[in-house]
Amino acid sequence: MVDAIYRSESRRVLATLIRLLGDFDIAEEALHDAFAAAVEQWPKDGPPANPRAWLVSTGRFKAIDSMRRRARFDASQGKLAEQLEADASADAEWDDDGVPDDRLRLIFTCCHPALQADAQIALTLRTVCGLTTEEIAHAFLTQPPTLAQRIVRAKNKIRDARIPYEVPTRAALAPRLDAVLHVIYLVFNEGYSASSGASLTRQELSAEAIRLGRLLVELLPEPEAVGLLALMLLHESRRAARTSPEGELVLLEEQNRASWDRERIAEGLALVERALGSNRFGPYAVQAAIAAVHAEATSAAATDWPQIAALYGVLAGIDASPVVQLNRAVAIAMADGIEQGLALLDTVHLPGYHLLPAARADLLRRLGRLDDAAAAYREALGLVTNEAERRFLERRLVEVARPGP
């Protein structure tokens, strides 16, 4: 009973306790104390009518109690306890359905741009998702003490610099929402792109990002939040198909489309439509729309490349980054002709990025210019760091370097 409530309510209770107590660490301790009290009392007295409200008020008074105890050594704690108690009686009638979800405040605070990017991710996974420090460290291939320190530093900065616990105002929302979406997307990608290593933990990381995306859409249904959730679902739908049983990378073109997750695709497609229909869409919604075109194609040959090329054109208008230019060039190669795509690819400047020579190699291979393709694959191999991608490029190199019949 308490376990189930912990899983469903602990994050929301924590988010409210942070607001009421004004401190992450005190709130975490209060959360712990509240659940300890629940384990003791609920089996005896039966569960309360509103477990969440019970946990919040129990946690709050436990925190005030422990501050009072500490006041014997530190006078400032006594003042704080008095203040908190006054607040608590002031809103004794406090009805938690009347308050906007505190988890939204928590998300915006954890993803505050004044915190280091790594710390934003770690703090979000720790407090919003409830992952343990060990789990997060494992997923990001860092040491738990390093990660714990990162979280401590972020909490200290929130307290010392007084980062407010609030949802930004309309006027400030767009850039702040971007920061939140970026954190969620990074978490997703960390779980999606790295196909080697602790693959199970990685998959959980993507699942966590999708859960976060859903929560955000539920709390703040902005078109870009909807777009990001759609993008993640559409990518995730291909997870099983993108690696072979031997763990090798399988390109979209060669994937077994029967193993795509239809349920996720259906959900993703509906969300794409919702995001684009708003007319306030941004880069995530457009990327999701591109993923949707792929998802709708029954075979690689049936892909609507002109549509994809057009969407990349829209995306390039919003985000003129060279990576977008690269993808647009490939789409144009498929839609209008390889030569045209190759010419466009030559205008992309992305030093040190392995996917540029890899894309050129692929187009050259399609043109039958195998020697040039081999040279480009070699160039890509000199830059690639991911093991699965390296093996893929090596396989391709062997294919094009093979002497013809």
Add this chain to the structure above:
Amino acid sequence: MKYLCLICAETVMERMTKADAARLFEEYVEFTKGIRKDGHFIAANRLLPASAATTVRVRNGKVSTTDGPFAETKKQLGGYYLVEAKDLNEAIQVASKIPGARLGCVEVRPIAEDPETLRAIGPTAPDGPR
């Protein structure tokens, strides 16, 4: 809460053309007027260039002085605003309007208000507790 906004500039006013410096001064007049009106202003000053700086150290009771600022960087401290803001978001909002933020950058640093610090500074400090 008080925040110190440290203005880091790549080009100090002394190195600007007369017209550019005059324009920048005008922008500072406007900005400062604004934050005085909004109640954010506590204090501000412009610093002379780092070439006028002297760094002082005392080791084993001996005073040593060296020419220049304590950190040699391309950007140098050009001035500061001490502002009152309810939280970091408000402080960032004020800092983002400092004209120097468009030319260099502004470091926003919270002022310590713990009892020990307040006791050490005492009530006579010009920018102390009010």
